Amino acid sequence: MNRTRRASVLAAAGVVSALVVTGCSSGEPDQAGGSASSEGLVVGYDSYFVGNTWSAQLEAEFLSATERESADIADVIVTQSENDAQTQISNVQSMIARGVDVIIVTPISPEGIVPALEQAAAADIEVILSASGAETDTYTSYINVDDTDFGATGAQWLVDTLGGEGRIVALNGIAGVPTSDLRYEGAQAVFEAAPGIEVVSVIDGGWDQATAKTSVESLLAADPDIDGVWSQGGSMTLGAIEAFEAAGVPLVPMTGEDSNGLLKKWSSLIAEGGTGFDAIAVAKPTWISAEALETAIAAARGEQVTKDNLLEPEVITSENLDEFVRDDLPDSLWVNTRMTDEEVVALFG
Structure with a gap:
């Protein structure tokens, strides 16, 4: 060739x-x-x-x-x-x-x-x-996961996990990028249908771990009473976990994606037990x-x-996490x- x-x-x-x-x-x-x-x-x-x-x-x-x-x-x-x-x-x-x-x-x-x-x-x-x-x-052809459905899938899990009540943070990707906007559009529709859910902050985390960590740390310093995190990116979820840990705030349920670093951290938290953390990873x-x-x-x-x-969109939960996490491969992998x-x-x- x-x-x-x-x-x-x-x-x-x-x-x-x-x-x-x-x-x-x-x-x-x-x-x-x-x-x-x-x-x-x-x-x-x-x-x-x-x-x-x-x-x-x-x-x-x-x-x-x-x-x-x-x-x-x-x-x-x-x-x-x-x-x-x-x-x-x-x-x-x-x-x-x-x-x-x-x-x-x-x-x-x-x-x-x-x-x-x-x-x-x-x-x-x-x-x-x-x-x-x-x-x-x-x-000729358009191939994608429905990003609106992607956002709604994680949001519905979070609402159900919180019993329809709670103050949550939303971590978006990049404003104006269709993937980010459509995912949050799907999540918003779910949150608006759950009157007991209050979105206290919407953060553009750029799908970046460090950016999300810094932003969530700043938020927790002013308002640590957070019940859940809706995140449309696995790296951002990992950053949010690190922010909660650094602030000494108990972990809460969070949504994310199928990044191996997040799955590894999630697996280790399950092994520790009693952290208050649970998650869903929605895969594109x-x-x-x-x-x-x-x-x-x-x-x-x-x-x-x-x-x-x-x-x-495929989903990973605590029930099938072991089928996807790869401890032998880099954190950066999308599984x-x-x-x-x-x-x-x-x-x-």
Whole structure:
């Protein structure tokens, strides 16, 4: 497979590094519709963000999948948007100009990306939306967990666990990012239907452990009477736990995601017993990007693919925690993965 200037392969694990650069083919693909099918597909992938471990693993899952699907791929072009919507639009337009056969993209701005998607459709390029949607139906397939349902699932567990009564903190991701906004929208609907629940503070934690810890520490210093934490990110939940422990405030039920660091901490708290802590981890799998690649290949072959493939969020509770926690792998791992253990170690160290 011709992959000039493609991201390097990690020799120890056989996985393509998450620290990628824009790839290019040594030959020039056709400018309308990509390279000839006999030579394999030219795949364009925009990495919307690698600023946290989930988004880094999303990209790594895609790159790992390109190795598994290498028989169908002639070249892979990877761009970085660094969570900037205008950069992403330019990246997609560049892929169109280079004549890729398929584009896989995680829209940063659901509205802003629309003209670029329409340009791709006009060039007969298959477009797969991965992990985030767009305000248009001009795409081949959209693959995601329903983020509204994601937020509501954790919120309903928290309301039920608290018996419908309590003062809670909400930890969001990044304001304006669709994933964050939709998750909190789902949670809000649940909280508003539970009159005994009071949301005393809403914090933008950036899906970052240190940011969440600092913010929750400040909150607890002023108001330690907190009964529960709704968090839409595993790293933020871990930061919240650390903040409660540092403040000497008894732990409370918290929601989170399937990050291995959180699961390890959760497992250790269960072993200690009597902490007052319980949790649910709602999973949005990083293998969505691998599924997007498989869908893109199928669509390019002319196969029928699902237009809107919205997956049910999987949940981890104290009852099935032991099936998912990996004490032998790094904390940074998101456990619902298709990557091998060797690839995970190579990615996260």
